Amino acid sequence: MTEPVLATLTRLRTACSQCNLRELCLPVGLSAEELQTLDNLVSTRRKVRRGDSLFYGGEPFSALYAVRYGFFKSTLTSGDGREQVTGFYMAGELLGMDGIGGDRHTCTLTALEDSEVCVMPFARVEDLSRHFEPLQRHFHKVLSREIVRDQGVMMLLGSMRAEERLAAFLVNLSQRLTARGFSASEFVLRMTRDEIGSYLGMKLETVSRLFSRFQEDGLIEVHQKHVRILDIAGLKRVMAQAQNAP
Amino acid sequence: MTEPVLATLTRLRTACSQCNLRELCLPVGLSAEELQTLDNLVSTRRKVRRGDSLFYGGEPFSALYAVRYGFFKSTLTSGDGREQVTGFYMAGELLGMDGIGGDRHTCTLTALEDSEVCVMPFARVEDLSRHFEPLQRHFHKVLSREIVRDQGVMMLLGSMRAEERLAAFLVNLSQRLTARGFSASEFVLRMTRDEIGSYLGMKLETVSRLFSRFQEDGLIEVHQKHVRILDIAGLKRVMAQAQNAP
């Protein structure tokens, strides 16, 4: 009698239909009944301690991961050992899509705080999306949005000045936190100045100096990792100051 | 009697199974029989004149496109009007994947020489890949590789110096041309210095200066848009010169 009960508990624990992230995660926009079809998408959950990696670049690819709670960074290491942060991921976001193309992961995913992810074996994702059109459509959208997100970062890195990049970074963080029900104006940075700098293509000293400048200008308040946004409109103005002559 | 013949001709003309790009394009790795299932993936072909756009950012999304011949750039325009080149595309490469996520295109695709694309209505792509597993798998791989490619550009823009970026750009071009049966060492750039600069996050003057420097160093020969690579190993050395102290 214990076995089935345990199984049911497990099922419930890993069920998308019971997850409070279903409005953000892969099953977005699916009806209650549709959601139940997804309940065997997730095989297990996995906890990742702060500082530990979910997977490393070069490792064989087998599953996608959805962040249940916590915070991750993805990093790419070039041939000569330079490391570049390529993204930050929070609850409801999907990890591991880089691995599909070459059957191994290209980047490393590291937890910046104690975190938990839902493990979705990729074979199962493909299986289910072949038989369940709404999931297929949504999965394609998620892949595509990752492409669009990356293009946004390319624009950031390729054509914006340091202060614009940092303003854009803060506005983006604020928006994503808001979507998750956190305060839009007050939060704790999970990453170091060095990691922000790597992501934004600048040095940690520059990040630090800009934080101080933004504070002097009354846009934000910073104490170490604690940030309070005082003037989001002002930040948006900084990030789009078209200083291009005709 | 004329109708069926025309239909057959059209079918042949747009058939993946007859296309000499099948080793590069979406049907990569499929067997001859498998390929025939794909023959109704492409609805029509479309020619795009040099300077014209296949689609614009903001336009509704309905189809993916495979380049049959020619050369494209994709550009993103930020709120304040700055334009950033986010990629260059040649024969066999897939365009339009940015549109899936939001049902409209985010970037603009412009032909840099007279070109032709295969139009693949996205509904048909999804339909076929639900019923035809190898296509599904391959389509996912293509999407994923676009993500990986973009991450590579992020690394380029975020952590490499101007000369390293340009060297990487030339090496990448050379490799992609080789894969298409063109000369690895001699080619004509389809884009301007300004477009290269935008893609690589630098100004056109810097691109021009670096071309001259590479020439002085005996790595390449440049005359306007004509480039001959003299020392590919040297270029690779430039692009990976780890000037990072421990």
Add this chain to the structure above:
DNA sequence: CCCCCCGCTTGATCCCGGTCAACCGAGGAG
């Protein structure tokens, strides 16, 4: 509880690549 380490801040200086400007040459129009 205190200490030590690591992440952050801030100042001084340097240099890569941006900016401004002049000129060149290829190629298309008339």
Add this chain to the structure above:
DNA sequence: CTCCTCGGTTGACCGGGATCAAGCGGGGGG
């Protein structure tokens, strides 16, 4: 053919952000 335009090259100068360096302070471990 010549002119004109536009993309490319090159030089001179400048400035944003990198680099080097010193000091600080918070939080985790002993």
